[in-house]
Amino acid sequence: MTTESxxxxxxxxxxxxxxxxxxxxxxxxxxxxxxxxxxxxKLGVDIIEAGFPFSSPGDFEAVRLISKELQGPVICGLARxxxxxxxxxxxxxxxAKKKRIHTFIATSDIHIEHKLKSTREKVLxxxxxxxxxxxSFTDNVEFSPEDAGRSDPKFLFEILQAVIEAGATTxxxxxxxxxxxxxxxxxxxxxxxxxxxxxxxxVISVHCHNDLGLAVANSLSAVINGARQVECTxxxxxxxxxxxxxxxxxxxxxxxxxxxxYTDIDSKQIYRTxxxxxxxxxxxxxxxxxxxxxxxxxxxxxxxxxGFLKFKKTYEIMNPEDVGLLTSKLPLGPRSGRHAxxxxxxxxxxxxxxxxxxxxxxxxxxxxxxxxxxVDKDLESIVRDEQRIAEITxxxxxxxxxxxxxxxxxxxxxxxxRTSDNVFLKDSALGTGPVDAIYxxxxxxxxxxxxxxEFSVQSVTEGIDALGEVTIRIQQDHLVFNGHAANTDITLxxxxxxxxxxxxxxxxxxxxxxxxAQKSExxxxxxx
Ligand code: KIV
Ligand code: ZN
Numbered sequence: 223m224t225t226e227s228x229x230x231x232x233x234x235x236x237x238x239x240x241x242x243x244x245x246x247x248x249x250x251x252x253x254x255x256x257x258x259x260x261x262x263x264k265l266g267v268d269i270i271e272a273g274f275p276f277s278s279p280g281d282f283e284a285v286r287l288i289s290k291e292l293q294g295p296v297i298c299g300l301a302r303x304x305x306x307x308x309x310x311x312x313x314x315x316x317x318a319k320k321k322r323i324h325t326f327i328a329t330s331d332i333h334i335e336h337k338l339k340s341t342r343e344k345v346l347x348x349x350x351x352x353x354x355x356x357x358s359f360t361d362n363v364e365f366s367p368e369d370a371g372r373s374d375p376k377f378l379f380e381i382l383q384a385v386i387e388a389g390a391t392t393x394x395x396x397x398x399x400x401x402x403x404x405x406x407x408x409x410x411x412x413x414x415x416x417x418x419x420x421x422x423x424x425v426i427s428v429h430c431h432n433d434l435g436l437a438v439a440n441s442l443s444a445v446i447n448g449a450r451q452v453e454c455t456x457x458x459x460x461x462x463x464x465x466x467x468x469x470x471x472x473x474x475x476x477x478x479x480x481x482x483x484y485t486d487i488d489s490k491q492i493y494r495t496x497x498x499x500x501x502x503x504x505x506x507x508x509x510x511x512x513x514x515x516x517x518x519x520x521x522x523x524x525x526x527x528x529g530f531l532k533f534k535k536t537y538e539i540m541n542p543e544d545v546g547l548l549t550s551k552l553p554l555g556p557r558s559g560r561h562a563x564x565x566x567x568x569x570x571x572x573x574x575x576x577x578x579x580x581x582x583x584x585x586x587x588x589x590x591x592x593x594x595x596x597v598d599k600d601l602e603s604i605v606r607d608e609q610r611i612a613e614i615t616x617x618x619x620x621x622x623x624x625x626x627x628x629x630x631x632x633x634x635x636x637x638x639x640r641t642s643d644n645v646f647l648k649d650s651a652l653g654t655g656p657v658d659a660i661y662x663x664x665x666x667x668x669x670x671x672x673x674x675x676e677f678s679v680q681s682v683t684e685g686i687d688a689l690g691e692v693t694i695r696i697q698q699d700h701l702v703f704n705g706h707a708a709n710t711d712i713t714l715x716x717x718x719x720x721x722x723x724x725x726x727x728x729x730x731x732x733x734x735x736x737x738x739a740q741k742s743e744x745x746x747x748x749x750x
Contacts, residue, residue, distance in 0.1 A: 229484045232475060233451040234468065235427060236262050237271040238499060239284070240300055241465050242455035248503035249695070249702055251726070253613055255284040256291065261498050262456075263294050264571070265491040267468075269322060271453075274300040275314035276307040282314045289318035296320040296362065303327035303352035312359035322362040324394070325352050329367035329381055331374065346381050350388045357389040364392040366429065371397035375410065379417040386418070392425045392451060397440055400433030400463060408443030415448045427451035430466045432458060437466040442474055445483060456499040457507050457514065469496060469513040469545065477540055493546035494571075494602065501606070501706060504678055504693045513545055553597045556590040563601075570598060572605050581608050592710045593687045603682045603689050603708040610706060610722065616641050617728045618668055623717050627656045634659035636717065638667050657716045664717065668724055672696040672703075679712055692719040696727065703727045 239255050239262075242248065250258070255272070262270050272288040273281035289297045297318040299311035303325050315321040327338075327349050334340050349365060356363045365385040370378055382393050395414065397407060411428070415421055428444040428451070430437040441452045458467030469492045475483045496514040500507050509516040519542040529536035554562060560583045567574060567582070574582060585604045590596050622637035635650035649666040653659030661674065676695040681688040690712040694705045705723025709715035 229479070229482050230450065232445055232449075232483050232485050233268040233425065233427075234266075234472065234485050234487055235269040235271065235298070235451050235453045236265075236267040236455065236468060237429075237453050237465065238262070238455040238459065238468075239288075240271040240273050241429075241453075241460040242499070242503070243273075244461045245459045245464065245503065245505060248459060248505055249704075250502055251702075251704060252280060252284045252287060254502045254704065256287055257609075258456075258495075258499060258502060259288045259292055261491070261495050263292050264488070265495050266486045266488045267295055268486060269296040269298050269451075271298045271300060271324065273314075276301060276304075276310040282310060285311075285314035286317065289315050289321065293319045296322050298322040298324050298364070301325045301352075301356070303348050305352070305355060308352060308356050308359070312356075315360070320362070321360050322364055322392075323356040323360055324364040324366065325349075325356050326366035326368050326394075326396075327352070328369050329373040329377060330369035332372060333369045342377055346377075346384055349381055350384050353385045353388040353390045361389075361391065363390050364394055364427065365390040366394040366396050368396055369398040370395045371402040371407065371410070372399065375413055375417075378410075379414065382414060382418045382424075383420055386420045386424045390424055392427050393421075394427035394429050394451070394453065395444070395449070396429040396453075397431055397437075398429075400431035400437060402430075402440055403434075403436060404439045404443035407440040408447040411444045411447040411449050425450050427453060428466075429453035431461065432463040432465060435463070437464070438470045438474070441466040441471050445471075445475075446481065456495050457505065457511070459499070459503060459505055467512070468492075473513050473540060473545065476544070489544050490546040491571075497599070497602065498606070501680070501691060501693065502704070504676065504695070504704075506678075506680060513540075519547060553595040554586070554590065554601070555595055556587070558586075558590065558596075566598075566601060567605065570601060572602075574605070578608060578612065589689065589710060593689075597683060599682050600689050603691060607706070607708045614722070614725050615729050617725050618721055620714075620717050620721055621646060623660065623714060625656045625659065625713050627659075632656045632659045634663045636660065636663040636667065638664070638721075656713050660713060660717050661720055664720055664724070668728075670698070670724060670727060672698045672724070672727060675702070677716075679715070682708065690715050692716050694719045694723055696720075696723045698727055701727075701730065703730070 243250055259270055272285040275282040275285045285299045299315050301307035301311040311323050327345055353363055353365050367381055426449045428441050428449045430440040452471050454466040454468040454471055456468050458464040472485050472487045507514055526537045563583055563586055618638045621639050624635040626633045631652050632655050633652055637648045639646055647667045649663050651659050651662035653662050675697045678693050680691045689708045689710055691708045692715040696703050703723045703726040705719040707715045707718035
């Protein structure tokens, strides 16, 4: 018998692409959702809630594509307890090897009376009917009584018994508004186990929001009291203050084995997943964030450093390597060859084609000349950058950029190559700052109206020579396109990120396949 088999498995249900994407400003396009889903699969999550297909064509398409591509995890689609929602979810999940429909309806009196303008009886009837309806598409049906944390426990027991009878295989207990405290929430799970006669026919899941900073503590308390699925998100992103953070709950269960639980998460993939989600959602991880914050493994005080150097465990309860923070023993440098880069990338989990490797090697050499030591985070940033470029059609490429700025008027001169006819186009512009000047000069050449709605720069590593990762969002007619790029020269990264977004926008126009959901649809989704 292995140690694991003596412990109870906790299923990890990742909702980064659904609840996480409901974070203000965290809009992801379909390609980005696919990229995250692939990484979640590498991370080893059991279930990916890929979206809410009824909420927008973009969500429908994302769930469909993820269902088509990913064979490992169960792919789940959210649906209100309405036939039209369940139909859409079933349609989007159709290609999935393993699928789940997650349907929900509110059960607290405050929601029933003021939001649904209904009654407990009607809510119970709808829940049962819709679970049965969802069962006609798949055996794997999850039911959530929304705002369970503030629902009358007696009504909760009644509705849970009824939906399990109707075929729900997972019953999820959401603390929708993050109101409960650990003893209370754990007690609720215990009470559900004791008062729902057929509870052994379903897995108890929990879905905790972080309004009082208790999402992880409440989820842990629920697990200790009988829950065996935790719904969580990478970096804890989600509606308002977010959801239970995946990396925190997973590392608690791993670091404290005496609690008696395990997950199938490959914890070495945690850091990479966190970085990917942070970059693509443009949501910066606070430095003191547990597990994945920049300071999570940094020892600052002299006493701590002294103790740590004498014996690591004096001040470190987890190995940074266990969450995938490879403190590169052998960073690559300007003299490292293509072979060394290939080895290093494969160590990091990237298998590149020869052509991709050629491109990555060129980028690596450029950076190594400037930085001297290229660490894992730099390499990951380069590879992601190249992958992004490869994924989109390039209508314009940056050939040259010159900037003059300082106390005078910032000026940018830009030369772009139009790929359709290989013509080089040049223009220059003045701006309020260098970035403004670059964007104005590019606009003069490309001439596609759009509005810059978001712009951010994050440094990949510490130090003055760090790679800067630029994320921007542009909007045209309520459609939003993201652009990303990384470079040691931030102005170059700005120009490339803008072109990345413009190329996506042009692609949307020329092929007619709008890759992002309409703003109005997103707003509808935020109304969940
Ligand atoms: O917070 C919540 O109640 C939800 C449900 C849809 C599960 O996100
Ligand atoms: Zn939620």
